Amino acid sequence: AQSVTQLGSHVSVSEGALVLLRCNYSSSVPPYLFWYVQYPNQGLQLLLKYTSAATLVKGINGFEAEFKKSETSFHLTKPSAHMSDAAEYFCAVSDNTGGFKTIFGAGTRLFVKA
């Protein structure tokens, strides 16, 4: 069965600092991986996705993630945090074994300090 694990339910950074949100996956087949973001009182929005092309994936709002098969990781980074980045972030994998439903991690809430 496929799954993702997000390390850290809460992450706090200062404005302008590096953002690093960790995600590890488990999959018996090549995975399709996603990062979604949920801003307060909004729905889930796709940040970026990995679908077996380039291992370094660039997304919206300056975020990027690198797929590392050897480490089974798909960590999300942003060089410089902005106050508007404060939100909850979800790593997810597409269930390639059937139906392609999205399997989510527990989420990481990002706090940005001024």
Place this chain on the structure above:
Amino acid sequence: EAGVTQFPSHSVIEKGQTVTLRCDPISGHDNLYWYRRVMGKEIKFLLHFVKESKQDESGMPNNRFLAERTGGTYSTLKVQPAELEDSGVYFCASSQEWRGRTEAFFGQGTRLTVV
């Protein structure tokens, strides 16, 4: 192009009552999914429609939950009778292709509170 739309955005009902949630997917998307997030827990899959057919309903908690998708367009999720543990945010998502590379587009969610 309109995104995935969910109604209502919030619902507060008493235990034992019935609630119906609605989801309008993006036009042309054959795949429609329902998910739920109970407070403090992960977002969990409930079921998957392909057009009007239920493809996978393995995530449905019990027979108090009934999902339909009339004519392969909008979908409803009925909870009858509602219990306290049904409280949470219900998300709907749709996708155009039945392939993992195509991401699902999510609605705003319906926050259900059962008191």
